[in-house]
Amino acid sequence: MSEISIVGVRKQFSNGSNALDDVNLRIEDGQFAVLVGPSGCGKTTLLRIIAGLEKPTSGVVKIGDQDVTQLSPGDRDVAMVFQNYALYPHMTVAENIRFGLEVRKLPRDEITRRTLEAAKMLGLSDYLDRKPKQLSGGQRQRVAMGRAIVRRPLAFLMDEPLSNLDAQLRVSMRAELARLRTQMPTTTVYVTHDQVEAMTLGDQVAVLRDGVLQQNASPEELFERPANVFVATFIGSPSMNVVQATVRGGQVRAGELSIQLPPVIAARVEGREVIMGIRPGDLLDARQADPALPRIEVTCDVVEYLGTEANVLFSLDARQGEGGFSGEDEDSEHSTGRARLTARVGRASGIRPGDRVPLAVDVERLYFFDAQTHLTIRSPGRPALV
Amino acid sequence: MNRRRQRWRRLWPYGFAGPAIVAIGFTFLYPLVQVIRYSFYTGSAGDQIYVGTANYSFVFNDPTFRISLFNNLKLLATVPVMTALALLIALMLNDQIRGWRQYRAIVFLPFILPAAAVGITFSFLLERNGGINTLLSDVGLGFLAQDWLGSPHLATPSIGAVIIWQQLGFGVVVFSAALLGLPAETVEAAQIDGASWWKIQRRIVIPQIRGIIEFFVTLEAITVLSQVFTYVYVLTAGGPADSSSVLEYYIWTNGFAQGSTGIASAVAVLMLGMASVLIVIYMRLHTRNVEM
Numbered sequence: 001m002s003e004i005s006i007v008g009v010r011k012q013f014s015n016g017s018n019a020l021d022d023v024n025l026r027i028e029d030g031q032f033a034v035l036v037g038p039s040g041c042g043k044t045t046l047l048r049i050i051a052g053l054e055k056p057t058s059g060v061v062k063i064g065d066q067d068v069t070q071l072s073p074g075d076r077d078v079a080m081v082f083q084n085y086a087l088y089p090h091m092t093v094a095e096n097i098r099f100g101l102e103v104r105k106l107p108r109d110e111i112t113r114r115t116l117e118a119a120k121m122l123g124l125s126d127y128l129d130r131k132p133k134q135l136s137g138g139q140r141q142r143v144a145m146g147r148a149i150v151r152r153p154l155a156f157l158m159d160e161p162l163s164n165l166d167a168q169l170r171v172s173m174r175a176e177l178a179r180l181r182t183q184m185p186t187t188t189v190y191v192t193h194d195q196v197e198a199m200t201l202g203d204q205v206a207v208l209r210d211g212v213l214q215q216n217a218s219p220e221e222l223f224e225r226p227a228n229v230f231v232a233t234f235i236g237s238p239s240m241n242v243v244q245a246t247v248r249g250g251q252v253r254a255g256e257l258s259i260q261l262p263p264v265i266a267a268r269v270e271g272r273e274v275i276m277g278i279r280p281g282d283l284l285d286a287r288q289a290d291p292a293l294p295r296i297e298v299t300c301d302v303v304e305y306l307g308t309e310a311n312v313l314f315s316l317d318a319r320q321g322e323g324g325f326s327g328e329d330e331d332s333e334h335s336t337g338r339a340r341l342t343a344r345v346g347r348a349s350g351i352r353p354g355d356r357v358p359l360a361v362d363v364e365r366l367y368f369f370d371a372q373t374h375l376t377i378r379s380p381g382r383p384a385l386v
Numbered sequence: 387m388n389r390r391r392q393r394w395r396r397l398w399p400y401g402f403a404g405p406a407i408v409a410i411g412f413t414f415l416y417p418l419v420q421v422i423r424y425s426f427y428t429g430s431a432g433d434q435i436y437v438g439t440a441n442y443s444f445v446f447n448d449p450t451f452r453i454s455l456f457n458n459l460k461l462l463a464t465v466p467v468m469t470a471l472a473l474l475i476a477l478m479l480n481d482q483i484r485g486w487r488q489y490r491a492i493v494f495l496p497f498i499l500p501a502a503a504v505g506i507t508f509s510f511l512l513e514r515n516g517g518i519n520t521l522l523s524d525v526g527l528g529f530l531a532q533d534w535l536g537s538p539h540l541a542t543p544s545i546g547a548v549i550i551w552q553q554l555g556f557g558v559v560v561f562s563a564a565l566l567g568l569p570a571e572t573v574e575a576a577q578i579d580g581a582s583w584w585k586i587q588r589r590i591v592i593p594q595i596r597g598i599i600e601f602f603v604t605l606e607a608i609t610v611l612s613q614v615f616t617y618v619y620v621l622t623a624g625g626p627a628d629s630s631s632v633l634e635y636y637i638w639t640n641g642f643a644q645g646s647t648g649i650a651s652a653v654a655v656l657m658l659g660m661a662s663v664l665i666v667i668y669m670r671l672h673t674r675n676v677e678m
Binding site: 050051053072074075076078079080082085086087088089090100104105116147151373 | 411557569571572574575576577578579581585589593594596
């Protein structure tokens with residue numbers, strides 16, 4: 001049993017800043033849980049608290065049935081893969097891998113057997129006598145993984161293990177991680193700021209923002225039923241478009257934009273100030289879309305050609321929805337006074353910057369969030385999309 | 387025309403380096419050559435007689451030289467002691483215990499004091515009725531009181547203790563700086579692996595600063611071989627009966643007090659040889675570390 005429970009964990013640093021605020025999280029035995037969020041959201045702090053490298057200001061960490069909050073890192077039986085790998089530079093690959101077993105005083109032949117086994121599993125057999133600086137980034141990453149798996153711990157803790165790799169290697173290592181998972185179904189907590197990693201690897205994904213857990217759910221649930229504007233805009237690439245809107249007489253209005261809603265949806269948000277969200281993939285090239293869908297006409301600012309499809313960036317005379325994730329671009333989005341939106345269209349659309357583009361809105365896939373609380377507005381008894 | 391310009395361009399950098407080369411030549415190479423030359427002569431400047439290797443034969447047969455050399459070798463024993471102590475203190479301060487910066491400053495303080503002032507202070511503390519013996523008597527350990535500087539057996543170890551006291555701070559600062567530069571993650575990884583504090587220091591931390599430790603050991607070995615004159619001069623003046631003399635003091639006695647420039651130069655050349663051997667050993671170790 002190696003279920004991990006985080007109960008009411010708070011972390012306040014000596015400078016008074018709150019890194020984590022009442023985080024409650026449960027990771028079932030054998031689950032691959034991803035902690036995701038923008039820089040400074042507290043995800044690494046939470047991982048370090050689970051590892052025992054940081055003590056929480058209050059709250060409890062349990063691994064299995066044992067309260068490990070006050071235990072030292074070495075007594076928790078967890079293994080950690082660090083962002084910069086943290087390999088021992090003066091030791092060979094074999095020495096790096098076997099160190100944790102030597103410390104735990106396992107029999108010598110058992111140590112050798114496990115070391116060779118891990119090296120074989122990770123394709124490191126030919127590099128056992130090399131020092132870390134003689135290895136490529138990907139090989140170092142594998143050594144770090146080897147050091148963790150050789151221990152056969154109760155849980156793996158991984159702190160952005162792929163972030164130092166180049167884009168191509170990151171993709172292949174991601175696949176390798178997924179393969180390793182099937183071979184070793186050990187409870188894993190994985191920290192990343194990359195939502196693609198989070199969605200592809202995680203059984204469950206916990207989204208953090210400013211030390212507060214926003215939502216903990218399966219990747220599909222996060223994408224389809226985000227709890228609030230932040231999760232909605234953080235998960236999914238490109239981000240969900242969000243604009244401030246008002247619903248009156250079955251019509252949602254956002255600046256120059258006006259869309260007639262189906263009665264069942266309109267009934268739920270009628271008369272409210274809302275933040276309306278729509279994913280770029282649900283803004284369709286009107287020339288190829290169902291003619292029954294409501295249309296808007298926009299002027300294309302930028303086209304990002306992606307090969308199989310293209311992102312069409314445009315702006316609307318409407319207010320950008322508040323409370324969303326806006327990355328590094330926080331100020332500029334609001335300074336223009338116009339909401340910036342993205343539509344994802346097929347590569348054959350032939351749209352060029354400056355073109356007037358008719359877009360169809362898939363109204364069934366509109367999201368509505370409360371303008372004040374930024375929480376998703378759901379129908380009673382309707383847990384589906386909206 | 388073009389070829390001339392090219393040649394001028396090739397020579398141009400030497401024009402910048404030239405003054406520095408000349409300055410180094412005059413301040414380092416010229417005295418070095420002169421010392422080596424003097425070691426084959428006897429008599430004072432202007433009235434020198436070539437004696438071949440007679441000065442070297444003389445010093446090797448001189449019991450005071452042998453005592454001085456042996457005392458320098460004895461003082462070399464201070465190097466592992468001060469290295470181990472400095473390393474231990476630096477490792478403990480590296481755990482960032484409350485007030486570690488202040489502790490480090492306190493430990494470093496003796497190093498910035500002039501050796502002469504340190505020597506005079508300790509000559510008062512270590513004399514027969516000095517502070518240390520008084521303190522030992524006051525705490526009921528009077529039987530441990532010794533004539534620290536007056537006993538032929540204790541004079542050199544006492545000088546060694548003063549050298550350790552003064553040089554320790556330098557070691558602590560050098561090692562602390564090296565430790566601060568280490569990534570915290572390797573220690574954290576070892577903690578998660580379940581290693582004890584001591585095992586982390588021994589297997590993870592110390593090997594990572596091995597190059598700095600070797601550098602410190604070489605530097606201090608050269609220091610106790612060739613830069614301890616002040617301590618000896620102020621604390622014991624080489625006594626009693628030359629028992630605490632060191633090579634530098636031997637050079638000073640022969641070269642300045644007795645005017646035997648040739649003998650002093652021969653010993654200086656021998657010291658330079660010993661220091662060079664240490665430097666070569668260090669360079670070999672350093673090259674090996676870089677290759678590893």
